[in-house]
Amino acid sequence: MYEVFGSRGSRAIRVLWMLEEIGVPYSHVAAKPRSPEALANNPSGKVPSMRDGDVVLTDSAAILTYLADKHGAFTHPAGTPERGLQDCLLHQVLDEIDSTLWMAARHSFVLPEERRVPAVKDTLKWEYDRNIARISDRLAGPFLMGETMTVPDIVLTHCLGWADRAGFERSGDALEAYRARMEARDAFQKVVTLP
Numbered sequence: 001m002y003e004v005f006g007s008r009g010s011r012a013i014r015v016l017w018m019l020e021e022i023g024v025p026y027s028h029v030a031a032k033p034r035s036p037e038a039l040a041n042n043p044s045g046k047v048p049s050m051r052d053g054d055v056v057l058t059d060s061a062a063i064l065t066y067l068a069d070k071h072g073a074f075t076h077p078a079g080t081p082e083r084g085l086q087d088c089l090l091h092q093v094l095d096e097i098d099s100t101l102w103m104a105a106r107h108s109f110v111l112p113e114e115r116r117v118p119a120v121k122d123t124l125k126w127e128y129d130r131n132i133a134r135i136s137d138r139l140a141g142p143f144l145m146g147e148t149m150t151v152p153d154i155v156l157t158h159c160l161g162w163a164d165r166a167g168f169e170r171s172g173d174a175l176e177a178y179r180a181r182m183e184a185r186d187a188f189q190k191v192v193t194l195p
Contacts, residue, residue, distance in 0.1 A: 002026040006047030008194045011060040015048050020187035022071050064151045089152040096131035097159045132171045157182040
């Protein structure tokens, strides 16, 4: 059984959501960053981490890709053009959306107060607006890749909620409707009730 470490309020929600979508058993430890449980699985103290037997995986995108490949779900087969496009989308979301939100979080509450530069958040919001418009243009149907839900959909949906909670501008009608559809999924609704 998989064991997931990380609070629902962190990127661990991505992993928990994927596990619910796949329908496999798991246990969940709502570990906070740098807690003893987090440090026991990742020397940086970051969450999420996931234990699969004797192996501990870190980084939500890596864990999602591992689970997708292992269970043949929410992914296209490795070595296909569709998988190449899926990986392009995943990296675009990580590079252009997730990293912008993470930098804003760092300058809001993660970094020591004397290292924060609050003024950078205006630039990050501008960058987010520009980048999210490009993502919106790629929306090919009910999911990013058309009719098939893939790993990038889980990451993007989490980022859209994160941006909303962080006070970033709404992402436009198409992505707001997309987010509402994604968050209405039974697996997502189950995860948001976890501790």
